[in-house]
Amino acid sequence: MKKMVSGFTAAALLVSPFGGSFAGAESHDEKRVIVVFEETADSREMGDAVKEAGGVVTESFEQVPVATAEVPAGGIDELLDDPAVQSVEEDILISLNTQSVDWGIPNTNTPKAWTSGWTGEGVKVAVVDSGIAAHTDLRIAGGVSTVDYTASYSDDQGHGTHVAGIIAAADNSYGVVGVAHEASIYAVKAFNAEGQAYLSDLVEGIDWAITNDMDIINLSAGTRSDSTAFRSVIDKAYANGILVVAASGNNGTSDTSVDTVNYPARYDSAIGVAAVDKYGRRASFSSAGPDVEVAAPGVRIMSTYTGGQYAYMDGTSMATPYVTGVLALMKQAYPNLSNKELRALLTEQAKDLGVAGRDVSFGYGLVQASEFEPMAEPAAMMGLKLNASSITGVPGTERALTVTAAYDDGTSRDVTAEAAWTSDNAAVAEVAGGKVTLKGYGTTIVRVSFDGQSAAIAVDVPEPVTLTDLDLSASSVSGEIGESVQVAATADYSDGS
Incomplete structure (x- = not known):
């Protein structure tokens, strides 16, 4: 029997889609204006004044002596000459700024990276989740379905779409904006509509990410059970230079001495992420343990949702894509750094929370973006x-x-x-x-x-030299008593000397 992994523990509050603007009509011959009258003017006097200027009142108000009107351009001076008129203003068109910046964006210092031009452009992120639904605030670069009931990687649960928006919702003046809003996100649908996945589908999804050269894998899910296969594919991804970011889990209790961190966040090859609220406090549900590496916003997070909607959700599932987004900004800023070097930079720049140094609730602290100034080129x-x-x-x-x-x-x-x-x-x-x-x-x-x-x-290492022959310059000598005779001896050696 295949093993199921339940990955999503988060509450969603749906909200209406963002969008829309104030609009008004304006003809070529007439101007849409706001006329401010003296306090004593009544509606009849206001109507007569506008009519004498060749215009027509379109609306008047009960509490203030103000009327909107459409008048010919030449009639504005005539209106201003009327002693009952205080001023005439153009009825300007005002656009509604509808893009929302979630509280987690400033708390992670993300705008500093944006002002330096870092947006995640060129970085490939695999969102291994319930898929990603089509949404006007999301650009999906591609993906795959590993579930057995559909070949589509579209989201039929909502979780994956929410995660994707935190990472890369477009900066387009409406909806929400993601941490790395120009990163390329890939939908890896491994979870079904009930938020469950077979372990084999997760392994297949991570295998796909390795094969397709992803830079980062976001895994906002986990299991309490260890698995040789799961560990093997996570290790393989990391060995291939991929950053694996995983939710620590929503199993937290008040007793943080109990290790409640899920797999794969427990693996050395994954970055375990805890959740905090906007005040930097550990979320009550956030799992704690020695494998928590960093913390990120995870309480009441606004992001994209299915049906073109937006939703608030809680969970370490929401904190994880914040870390993924910051890593995407880093990857763009420092493309030559390895995944291990980027991981070290992530922990180095984290804002320490809780007790000094790394701890079981926050790891090294709240993840932080920065200007990511260019690093000096190493000496050749x-x-x-x-x-x-x-x-x-x-x-x-x-x-x-x-x-x-x-x-x-x-x-x-x-x-x-x-x-x-x-x-x-x-x-x-x-x-x-x-x-x-x-x-x-x-x-x-x-x-x-x-x-x-x-x-x-x-x-x-020369061989030792040996004596091979010894010759005398004479075979015999003779002479008188007291006479000296010189005899020479010649030694021949194995090295030819």
Whole structure:
């Protein structure tokens, strides 16, 4: 039997769709104006004044001596000459600003990133959830359905659409706006209309995200049960450079010493997210435990919903996409940083909450965006330098080599332990971590490489020289007593000398 994962614990309050503006008619020949009369003027006097100017009253008011009217452009001066008229104003058209900025946006410092131009553009985010419904405030880049009852990745539950809006609702003057409103969101429908998913459907969805080169996976769901398959695919995603952001769960109690964090937020390869309210307090439902890495807004969060609507929802499910959105801004700002480096930056910039340092309720603290100023380009390495030019000796001799990397900014550093060492002939010399051990007679080359650069050193272990022959310059000598005779001896050796 397939295992089901229940992922959504959040309350939704539907609200009406945003939209609309004040509108008014205006002809080419007439002006729509507001006429302010003296306090003593009655409706008959106001009507007569406008009529004499060639216009018509369209509306008058009970509490103030004001009338709206349509009058010819030339009649405005005539109205102003009337002693009963105080002023004539154009009835201007006012647009209704209907885009709502959820409280979580300023609390996560997101506008600072926007003013620096970071919007998540070019970053690919897989929302593994109940799908994403078509909505005027969402741009869906693509997706997949892993459930067995439909091939559509459209949302028939609501949760996934809400999560997607927190990440990337468009900045379009209506509705809501997402943290990374220009990120590319992909709908991975793994949950059904009841908010449940088979574990295999989740694994398939994450597998799809790996295959399709996603930058971030948002998992606003979890289970109390560990799974080898689940852990394996989450680890695989992380190993492939993908950031995995997971809800810690809504199982929190007043006793935060009890670990209530769900999987996959418990895995080392996932970022576990807790929820806070607008005052920076831990949400009562937010799971706590040592695997909570950061916290984010998760109480009464407004976002997109099915049917073109918007909704308020609570949960660590809502906090998770806030973290995903901030990571998308970081990824755009620092495209060359690895997922591990971005994760470290996320925790480094978090606003500490609760007890000092990392804790079970907030992790490193409330996630924060910033201007994400460009990082200085690292110095380029110019080459490697070994501390010796050659090695000679007899078998059993050991020599310690060091290698130094030189950079274009004039700095250098010892990279002996980090470099890769090899010997062309291990029978002559072996090398590990810069330590060379002479093993046998002959010659070889010891090579070292680091960060695309390399260097080499010659190793010579000569065989011992032996005496092969001894010759005298004379076979015999003779002479008088007291006479000296010079005899030369020549030794021949195995090396030809």
